[in-house]
Amino acid sequence: MRIxxxxxxxxxxxxxxxxxxxxxxxxxxxxAAAPAAAPAAAPAAASASAVDTYYAAAEGKTGxxxxxxxxxxxxxxxxxxxxxxxxxxxxxxxxxxxxxxVILVYSGRSQSKSTNGGGVNDWNREHVxxxxxxxxxxxxxxxxxxxxxxxEDVTVNSTRGNKDFDLGGGPVSEAPGSLTDADxxxxxxxxxxxxxxxLLYMAVRYDGGDGFADLEMNDKVNNGSxxxxxxxxxxxQWNLQDPPDAFEQRRNQVIYDTxxxxxxxxxxxxxxxxxxx
Numbered sequence: 001m002r003i004x005x006x007x008x009x010x011x012x013x014x015x016x017x018x019x020x021x022x023x024x025x026x027x028x029x030x031x032a033a034a035p036a037a038a039p040a041a042a043p044a045a046a047s048a049s050a051v052d053t054y055y056a057a058a059e060g061k062t063g064x065x066x067x068x069x070x071x072x073x074x075x076x077x078x079x080x081x082x083x084x085x086x087x088x089x090x091x092x093x094x095x096x097x098x099x100x101x102v103i104l105v106y107s108g109r110s111q112s113k114s115t116n117g118g119g120v121n122d123w124n125r126e127h128v129x130x131x132x133x134x135x136x137x138x139x140x141x142x143x144x145x146x147x148x149x150x151x152e153d154v155t156v157n158s159t160r161g162n163k164d165f166d167l168g169g170g171p172v173s174e175a176p177g178s179l180t181d182a183d184x185x186x187x188x189x190x191x192x193x194x195x196x197x198x199l200l201y202m203a204v205r206y207d208g209g210d211g212f213a214d215l216e217m218n219d220k221v222n223n224g225s226x227x228x229x230x231x232x233x234x235x236x237q238w239n240l241q242d243p244p245d246a247f248e249q250r251r252n253q254v255i256y257d258t259x260x261x262x263x264x265x266x267x268x269x270x271x272x273x274x275x276x277x
Contacts (some may be wrong), residue, residue, distance in 0.1 A: 046253055046256070051263075051268055054073065054263060055070075055073060055265065055268070055269070057069050057072060057073055058070055058073065058265075062275045062276075063275065063276060064276075066272060066275055066276055067204055067276045070204050070265050070272070071204050071205065071207050073262075073265070074201070074204065074205050074262045074263065074264075074265065075205060075209070075210075075262075076261075076262060077260040077261055077262035078259065078260050078261050079140050079141065079144065079260070080140070080144050080145075080146060080259055080260065081140055081144060082125075082138040082140070082143065082144050084144070085125050085144055085146065085149055086116055086125070088146055088259055089102060089116075089125065089146070089149065089150070089151050090102060090113040090116075091254060091258065092146060092251045092254050092255060092259075093105075093150060093151050093251065094113075095110045096247065096250075097110070098110055100112060100113060101113060102123065102151045103151070103247070104123055104150075104151050104152050104153055104156070105126060105128075105150035105151065105152050105187070105191055105194070105195075106126075106152055106153075106156050106160065106172070106175040106178050106187050106188065106191070107152065107153050107156055107174055107175045107176070107178075108175075108176065108177070108188055108190065108191075109153070109174075111123055111151075111153075116151070117154075118154060119154065120154060120155065121153065121154070121155075122153075122154050123151045123152060123153055123154065124151075124152065124154050124157055125149050125150075125151070126149065126150050126151070126152035126157045126160070127143070127148065127149060128148040128149070128150060128195055128198045128199060129142070129148045129198070129199055129202040129215065129229060130161070130162035130163070130229075131143055131162075132162045132224070132225050133162060133215070133223055133224075133225065133226065133227055133228060133229055134206075134212065134213035134215050134225075134226075134227030135213065135225055135227075136212050136213065139212075141206075141210055141211075141212055142202065142205075142206050142212055142215070145202070145205070145260070146255050146259055146260055147198060147201050147202070147205070147252075147255060147260070147262075147264050148198040148199070148201065148202050150198075153174050153175070155173070155174055156172060156173075156174050156175045156178075159172055159173070159175075159180060159185075160172075160180065160185045161185075162224075163180065163183060163184050163185040163221070164183065164184050164185075164220070164221040164222070164223055164229060164230045164231065165184060165185055165186065165187070165195060165196075165199070165229075165230070165231065165234060165235060166183075166184035166185075166186065166221050166230070166231050166234055167179075167184075167186055167234060168181060168184070168186060169181035169184065169185070169186060172185075175187075175188065176188065177189060177190075183221045183222045184221045189241070189242065190242065191242070192238035192241055192242045193238050193239050193240075193241060193242030193243060193244065193248075193270075194242070194244075194248050195235070195238065196235035196236070196238040196239040196242075196266075196273070197239060197244070197248075197264060197266040197267055197270065197273075198264070199217070199229050199235060200217065200235065200239075200266050200273060200276075200277070201264040201265070201266060202215050202229075203215050203216055203217050203229070204265070204276075205262075213227035214227060215227050215228075215229070216228055216229075217229055217230065217232040217235070217277060218230045218231075218232060219231045219232050219233050232277055236273055236274065236277060239266070239270055239273045240270075243270055244267045244270060248267055249267060252264050252267045252268070
C-alpha cells in the first residue's frame with residue numbers, strides 16, 4: 001500500500017507545497033503575537049511527492065521492517081563538525097520573529113545568536129540524546145547530528161545533564177514549564193513531541209554501524225552510560241500530545257536542504273512511531 005502524505009499530521013505539509021514556511025512558526029510558542037515576515041533565507045517546504053519519493057523504500061512496511069527501511073534511508077547523510085554545529089544552530093533554530101535570535105529548546109526564550117558560549121546565560125549545544133548514553137561524546141556522527149542538537153541556556157543544559165525523559169519533578173529555573181527530579185527531565189509542553197521525535201530519530205539512525213553504539217529505546221530511567229534512552233511509553237504519549245508544528249517542520253527541511261541531506265522521518269510521519277514501538 002502506498003504511503004499517504006495526507007495523514008492528520010502531514011496534511012499541512014502537502015498544503016504548503018513549494019511555498020515558504022510561515023513566519024508565525026514558533027518553537028511551540030503558539031500564542032505569541034504574529035511576528036514580522038520570515039527572513040528571505042527561509043527554505044521552501046518539501047512537496048508531498050518529493051517526501052514520498054524520499055521514503056519510497058519504506059512503503060508498505062511496519063514494525064521492525066519499517067525501522068530497518070528507515071535506517072537505510074536516513075543513514076545516507078553529510079556530517080557537520082562539532083565546531084560547525086554552532087553556526088548551523090543559528091540557522092536551524094532561528095527565531096521566526098527575530099532573525100538575530102535563536103529559540104532555546106527547553107527555556108522557550110528567544111536569545112541573541114551572538115551569545116553562544118559557556119558563560120552564565122549564554123546558550124550552548126544541548127544533546128537531546130545525551131552523549132554519555134552510548135559514550136559517543138562529540139565525535140562527528142551522533143555527537144554532531146543536528147537532528148538532536150538544539151540551543152539551550154548553559155545552566156538549564158547542566159540541570160538536564162544526561163537524565164532520561166519522564167513525567168514529574170520540581171520546576172527548572174530559567175525553563176518555565178519544565179520539571180526535573182533526580183533521574184529524569186520533563187520539557188515544557190510545547191516541545192514534548194519535538195524531544196520524542198529527536199530521540200526516536202537517533203534510535204533509528206544509529207544501529208551499531210559507523211563505529212558507534214547501537215542506540216535503542218527502553219521504558220526505564222537511570223540508563224546512565226548504556227546506549228539506551230527512556231521512557232518510551234512517555235515519549236509515545238508526547239509524540240501524540242504535541243504533533244509537529246511549523247518550526248519543527250522548517251527545521252527538518254533546513255537540515256535536509258543545507259546541512260545533512262537526511263530527514264527525521266517522525267516529523268514527516270509521526271504515525272510511524274506507534275508502528276515501530
